[in-house]
Amino acid sequence: MSIQLRPIQALRLWQQASLAEVREHRPDLTERQMAILLTIYLDPPPHTVRGLADRLGVTKPVITRALDTMGALKLVSRHRDARDRRNVLVKRTVEGALFVERFGDVVVAKASELPL
Amino acid sequence: MSIQLRPIQALRLWQQASLAEVREHRPDLTERQMAILLTIYLDPPPHTVRGLADRLGVTKPVITRALDTMGALKLVSRHRDARDRRNVLVKRTVEGALFVERFGDVVVAKASELPL
DNA sequence: CATGATCGATACGGAACCGAAACGGTTCCA
DNA sequence: TGGAACCGTTTCGGTTCCGTATCGATCATG
Known part of the structure; x- marks a missing residue:
């Protein structure tokens, strides 16, 4: 057994959750940024720029720019990898964890x- | 009875659907644009700039700009209201309907x- | 008819985004 | 030890986005 959802329900769910976020003046993240943020918080670390770019099928600058913006929002943070100083490790923040958890609750409610 | 979803499932669903869209190089819509698009396709017409602005709790220029972009993508169209020529009626397009339907199917699959 | 209200669009300066290409720093390895 | 390979970032010109304020067009009212 799995989550059963009809197309019209799926669309209504997406609309209601998105509307709720917009109406509460949450940061207007793009689909790419949302995919990055959720991947960081749901997939096991470590997360690198290259790894995220491969996971999303986009170029590295796309990830760098998204991390710039979400970093300014304190949703994620960046740290040089001490073991291989070419890498940047993307990490979670308290604010980001709260944002993601709250968002999950909104979707559940809708x-x-x-x-x- | 209703759709039962745990927070972790809601987040996974959002991640997987977003990832699928990004990986297939769909237009990178913002959350606002997605809320507008789904509202146009799910809520009963007519849809005006003012009405959408009120529904989303944003200013009119936000709607105008979103319609500019989504219009260029052929996801929506605009027409002057013949009865009250101050109004602009936002309408669905074939391409937009296909986009929305396909997106619903993606969410259902995930x-x-x-x-x- | 004139005036005020309402409509969507536009102007503004500033910020973030795009893809493509190049960059400096680091590590690997012959 | 000197490339080659890899990493994330930066640059470029161009587009889209922001919020605020204002615009011209249209309609309703006196």
């Missing part, structure tokens, strides 16, 4: 309100 | 793959 899912529970969906008409069958 | 939901069905979620671990319980």
